[in-house]
Amino acid sequence: MSTTTETEIPLRQRVAENPQPALIWAAIGAVLIGVELGAILQVVGVLAGVVVNLLPGDPGAAAVQSLQAAVDGIPTLVSRETIANQGYWDGSKYVGTFLGVSPAMAWAVRVVVVYAYAFAVLGWLWNGYKTFRRHYRRVDWTPRDDVVNRFRGHTWGKFGLIITITFVIMAVFAPALGPTTMEKNILQPYDYETSYWNEDTQNVETVLVGEANLGSGSQGAGDENVAPMTYDDYGRFHPFGTATNGKDLFTQLVFGARVSLTIAVVSMGIAGIIGLSLAMITAYYKGLADFAAVLVSDSIQALPVIMVLILMLVVFRGTWVKELYDGAVLIILIFSIVYWPFIWRSIRGPAFQVSEQDWIDAAKSFGQTPSQVMRKHMAPYVFSYMLIYASLSLGGIIISVAGLSYLGLGITAPTPEWGRLIADGQQYVASPSWHISLLPGLLITLVVTGLNAFGDGIRDAIDPQADTGSETEAAAGGGGA
Amino acid sequence: MSRWQYFLRRVLMSIPVVIFGTTITFALIRLGPLDPVSAILGTQYNPQAAEQIRSNLGLNQPLWSQYFDFMYDLFTFQLGQSWVIAPGTTAYELIEVYAPRTIWLGFWSVVIALFVGIPLGFYAGLNPNTPSDYVASFGGIVWRAMPNFWLAIMLVTALSQLGAWTNGLFTWQTWIIKTNVVTPPALGFFQSPIERFMADPGGWFNSLIRATKQIAPAALVLGSASMGNEMRIGRTAVLETINSNYVETARAKGVSGRSLVWKHIFRNALIPLVPIITGEAFLLLGGSVFVETVFAINGLGWLFFNAAINGDLPLIGTLMYIFILILVGTNILQDFLYTVIDPRVGYDG
Numbered sequence: 001m002s003t004t005t006e007t008e009i010p011l012r013q014r015v016a017e018n019p020q021p022a023l024i025w026a027a028i029g030a031v032l033i034g035v036e037l038g039a040i041l042q043v044v045g046v047l048a049g050v051v052v053n054l055l056p057g058d059p060g061a062a063a064v065q066s067l068q069a070a071v072d073g074i075p076t077l078v079s080r081e082t083i084a085n086q087g088y089w090d091g092s093k094y095v096g097t098f099l100g101v102s103p104a105m106a107w108a109v110r111v112v113v114v115y116a117y118a119f120a121v122l123g124w125l126w127n128g129y130k131t132f133r134r135h136y137r138r139v140d141w142t143p144r145d146d147v148v149n150r151f152r153g154h155t156w157g158k159f160g161l162i163i164t165i166t167f168v169i170m171a172v173f174a175p176a177l178g179p180t181t182m183e184k185n186i187l188q189p190y191d192y193e194t195s196y197w198n199e200d201t202q203n204v205e206t207v208l209v210g211e212a213n214l215g216s217g218s219q220g221a222g223d224e225n226v227a228p229m230t231y232d233d234y235g236r237f238h239p240f241g242t243a244t245n246g247k248d249l250f251t252q253l254v255f256g257a258r259v260s261l262t263i264a265v266v267s268m269g270i271a272g273i274i275g276l277s278l279a280m281i282t283a284y285y286k287g288l289a290d291f292a293a294v295l296v297s298d299s300i301q302a303l304p305v306i307m308v309l310i311l312m313l314v315v316f317r318g319t320w321v322k323e324l325y326d327g328a329v330l331i332i333l334i335f336s337i338v339y340w341p342f343i344w345r346s347i348r349g350p351a352f353q354v355s356e357q358d359w360i361d362a363a364k365s366f367g368q369t370p371s372q373v374m375r376k377h378m379a380p381y382v383f384s385y386m387l388i389y390a391s392l393s394l395g396g397i398i399i400s401v402a403g404l405s406y407l408g409l410g411i412t413a414p415t416p417e418w419g420r421l422i423a424d425g426q427q428y429v430a431s432p433s434w435h436i437s438l439l440p441g442l443l444i445t446l447v448v449t450g451l452n453a454f455g456d457g458i459r460d461a462i463d464p465q466a467d468t469g470s471e472t473e474a475a476a477g478g479g480g481a
Numbered sequence: 482m483s484r485w486q487y488f489l490r491r492v493l494m495s496i497p498v499v500i501f502g503t504t505i506t507f508a509l510i511r512l513g514p515l516d517p518v519s520a521i522l523g524t525q526y527n528p529q530a531a532e533q534i535r536s537n538l539g540l541n542q543p544l545w546s547q548y549f550d551f552m553y554d555l556f557t558f559q560l561g562q563s564w565v566i567a568p569g570t571t572a573y574e575l576i577e578v579y580a581p582r583t584i585w586l587g588f589w590s591v592v593i594a595l596f597v598g599i600p601l602g603f604y605a606g607l608n609p610n611t612p613s614d615y616v617a618s619f620g621g622i623v624w625r626a627m628p629n630f631w632l633a634i635m636l637v638t639a640l641s642q643l644g645a646w647t648n649g650l651f652t653w654q655t656w657i658i659k660t661n662v663v664t665p666p667a668l669g670f671f672q673s674p675i676e677r678f679m680a681d682p683g684g685w686f687n688s689l690i691r692a693t694k695q696i697a698p699a700a701l702v703l704g705s706a707s708m709g710n711e712m713r714i715g716r717t718a719v720l721e722t723i724n725s726n727y728v729e730t731a732r733a734k735g736v737s738g739r740s741l742v743w744k745h746i747f748r749n750a751l752i753p754l755v756p757i758i759t760g761e762a763f764l765l766l767g768g769s770v771f772v773e774t775v776f777a778i779n780g781l782g783w784l785f786f787n788a789a790i791n792g793d794l795p796l797i798g799t800l801m802y803i804f805i806l807i808l809v810g811t812n813i814l815q816d817f818l819y820t821v822i823d824p825r826v827g828y829d830g
Contacts, residue, residue, distance in 0.1 A: 430642050
């Protein structure tokens with residue numbers, strides 16, 4: 001129920017009165033989106049595929065597949081086809097690579113283009129926000145401006161934001177970043193061929209990718225190793241070397257980033273929804289509802305988190321849920337169940353404070369329903385506190401997922417996962433194949449540091465008077481994994 | 482409400498928490514799709530034997546009666562027997578064998594975390610925005626972000642390779658006393674320590690040093706997460722206390738620097754550290770699974786992990802119950818410490 005004041009003009013009209021900044025912004029946006037239109041449609045197709053896959057009986061799978069096939073044909077800027085790196089040496093020059101440069105160079109160019117494009121899009125979005133704020137917003141100032149400004153002055157938080165964005169881009173553009181694809185190199189290596197220059201016969205020969213993998217594994221000493229930033233015997237470039245089974249490590253790592261970040265964000269999202277709804281209910285009705293929630297959440301919090309995760313993963317090991325996305329769905333569900341009490345606990349206090357405010361009484365006496373009061377008058381004030389806690393917990397979840405996969409309980413093959421790669425390379429750390437274990441661990445350390453720094457920035461921006469936050473400190477650790 | 486009434490209420494609240502937590506465990510292991518009988522029989526599964534075992538173990542009885550038996554046994558500390566890992570061995574015997582190693586590991590991780598983390602944090606807080614503060618703070622943050630299991634693997638490698646890297650100048654294995662890098666600590670010397678010490682003081686000390694050296698790398702890794710936490714909280718707490726009015730007043734009154742730091746800053750800065758220190762119990766229990774796996778220490782975490790993957794239901798239930806008791810006990814300890822340290826507890830409800 002919004003009352004229109006005299007000064008309020010619809011956004012459309014405000015833009016029409018001063019169209020220039022909006023038009024410039026829209027034109028840049030059209031270019032940026034245009035060069036990637038095919039990829040965006042592909043994502044839509046993939047998402048449709050995910051929905052179909054999760055539904056029982058896979059209805060409409062054929063329609064989705066034809067859609068995906070149709071979309072594949074649209075050329076895009078940031079793609080393996082435009083900047084190809086998988087070529088071969090024919091004795092005098094490279095064949096099939098971007099502009100005929102070496103595969104390593106072509107790959108590097110593509111990585112740079114991907115990041116440049118992604119940062120351009122983010123810059124465009126930020127610019128859109130600033131344009132809106134300067135030219136079209138009805139008011140000069142909102143409390144949210146202060147939050148944004150505080151964050152812009154928070155160097156440590158910005159450092160975290162940049163690291164976080166780097167990893168998010170890695171996850172989003174995973175198919176374009178790898179020197180090879182999941183399909184060809186990791187899932188079905190025996191269905192594809194690769195050409196290479198055979199030194200002995202002085203000829204270009206073809207070999208199945210699977211067989212080439214067998215000959216280029218990293219298992220310690222001497223010729224059984226493909227180090228980072230080198231080519232293997234089949235002329236394929238490996239930025240991070242190969243795994244023990246000869247599959248490209250970098251490709252697995254970028255897809256591992258996708259898996260880890262998705263699990264962390266989705267499970268925190270579900271736990272956040274549960275925690276927020278419950279906080280609204282307990283703060284609104286108080287009394288018995290609150291006592292019951294205290295009891296349940298205290299009991300769940302009194303359980304050792306890692307042990308419960310291990311136990312639940314073992315209990316549901318043989319079920320169909322575990323089959324979905326190699327265990328990712330199960331992990332998300334388990335993490336949501338285990339983590340909501342922590343979220344609820346962290347916002348219970350603010351929710352209570354809000355429920356004592358006069359405007360809640362006013363809303364009630366206006367005859368608004370409980371759910372309206374909770375959604376419109378209470379939740380927005382508590383949401384930011386939840387954001388603080390959730391952003392500080394993401395790193396812990398990433399560590400836990402890696403730890404569980406390291407124990408062989410989390411994400412199972414063939415889906416790549418950082419913790420499992422560490423376990424694979426464990427016995428070769430002291431050998432020339434040190435990269436298999438070391439690099440995933442470094443990536444985890446980097447992304448968790450970045451997420452924690454970002455969380456610190458969010459906390460200081462939203463709530464400058466936040467206390468030392470002992471609970472959130474514990475959340476950032478990952479329960480000891 | 483007085484402080485002690487508040488404390489008593491917290492203690493009473495922990496009883497339903499233990500009951501409910503144990504119930505969750507029961508629900509997980511008995512209502513879930515895990516079949517204990519096929520776990521016991523393994524590959525020699527046949528319906529007849531399965532039925533036999535089922536009736537022997539009382540799995541035919543209605544679920545509620547199994548539940549009450551389960552709860553009654555645990556709460557009267559009849560902890561039952563292992564079914565799969567060590568059939569016929571009582572949980573008591575298993576815990577007696579495995580627990581000392583975990584306690585030894587936990588003890589040293591707490592010591593390392595407390596005596597490195599808190600002083601570093603306080604030092605950084607007393608010298609804010611200096612290069613050493615930045616190094617300490619940044620180091621603590623990165624240290625905390627490293628996964629324990631990965632850190633453990635890297636440490637094992639580094640220690641085993643030290644000899645090769647330094648051309649044999651320094652090897653961890655032969656340093657002070659000869660040990661392996663990856664090994665369970667030999668804790669035999671703790672059995673009847675006084676008599677052994679009397680009989681052979683030198684040998685006893687030797688064993689003590691050996692066991693400490695054996696556990697040191699694992700304890701360093703396990704203590705790392707809480708060490709980082711304690712450092713950060715310690716730094717913020719000191720910073721906040723320094724800038725508070727009562728410290729200003731004390732300084733104006735001419736309180737000496739030493740007394741100012743120890744009496745006015747240190748004690749107050751400890752208050753926010755209490756939950757971090759007691760919260761270590763969670764990190765230690767959870768982390769013990771990983772660290773014990775990497776360092777081949779067969780302690781409680783290792784025992785729980787193996788009980789879980791082998792579907793050893795009574796052992797899982799018992800260990801979970803004990804872990805819950807430990808954690809609830811630490812929570813009560815935390816409330817007790819609050820009650821003692823902070824006179825404000827209980828006044829604002």
